[in-house]
Amino acid sequence: DAGVTQSPTHLIKTRGQQVTLRCSPKSGHDTVSWYQQALGQGPQFIFQYYEEEERQRGNFPDRFSGHQFPNYSSELNVNALLLGDSALYLCASSSGDSGLPNYGYTFGSGTRLTVV
Amino acid sequence: QKEVEQDPGPLSVPEGAIVSLNCTYSNSAFQYFMWYRQYSRKGPELLMYTYSSGNKEDGRFTAQVDKSSKYISLFIRDSQPSDSATYLCAIATNAGKSTFGDGTTLTVKP
Numbered sequence: 001d002a003g004v005t006q007s008p009t010h011l012i013k014t015r016g017q018q019v020t021l022r023c024s025p026k027s028g029h030d031t032v033s034w035y036q037q038a039l040g041q042g043p044q045f046i047f048q049y050y051e052e053e054e055r056q057r058g059n060f061p062d063r064f065s066g067h068q069f070p071n072y073s074s075e076l077n078v079n080a081l082l083l084g085d086s087a088l089y090l091c092a093s094s095s096g097d098s099g100l101p102n103y104g105y106t107f108g109s110g111t112r113l114t115v116v
Numbered sequence: 117q118k119e120v121e122q123d124p125g126p127l128s129v130p131e132g133a134i135v136s137l138n139c140t141y142s143n144s145a146f147q148y149f150m151w152y153r154q155y156s157r158k159g160p161e162l163l164m165y166t167y168s169s170g171n172k173e174d175g176r177f178t179a180q181v182d183k184s185s186k187y188i189s190l191f192i193r194d195s196q197p198s199d200s201a202t203y204l205c206a207i208a209t210n211a212g213k214s215t216f217g218d219g220t221t222l223t224v225k226p
Contacts, residue, residue, distance in 0.1 A: 042216030042217050045215070048212075056211070092159075100208060101165040107159030107160050
């Protein structure tokens with residue numbers, strides 16, 4: 001049973017560019033959440049998608065946007081990259097529009113984004 | 117002020133020691149209290165969670181929640197080198213958005 005898969009694993013981008021990160025949820029899960037984890041810090045919630053809609057959003061600017069597809073996979077897009085966007089981007093999946101642990105909240109291994 | 121503050125560490129203990137990891141939080145609306153383990157270059161892995169207050173035990177791991185003092189703890193008994201990782205506390209309301217601490221890095225020396 002495949003868990004949460006994220007691609008690519010690593011990415012280097014130049015300041016000002018745009019990036020798209022991808023996530024496939026665990027089998028049976030329909031809800032996807034995205035987090036940003038800077039070095040030495042805990043994950044920070046970006047947003048959560050369910051039924052192809054953004055359901056909750058953390059304190060991130062509009063440069064961060066997302067999408068969920070009918071097969072429940074998701075993309076995170078970041079425009080006008082800043083050096084401070086360098087971080088590990090984590091995707092978590094769960095079921096039933098919930099980000100709670102009793103709904104099987106499972107993280108992927110993340111995409112390491114470096115902005116130079 | 118951050119919603120959740122975690123003792124920063126790092127912690128280094130000998131094999132077999134009892135480890136105590138701690139967090140405090142500020143919002144009494146939080147109902148779910150989680151502990152995650154994160155190995156280097158991996159995503160967080162849920163170790164255990166508690167709803168509301170009280171204790172929960174799973175093998176060598178015990179999670180405690182004291183809602184009166186807004187304090188949560190994770191105890192690891194008979195620590196092993198394989199327990200070496202970063203431990204993250206996280207809290208959530210019933211709405212489901214998790215807020216994480218910044219993690220404590222634990223090293224268990226053989």
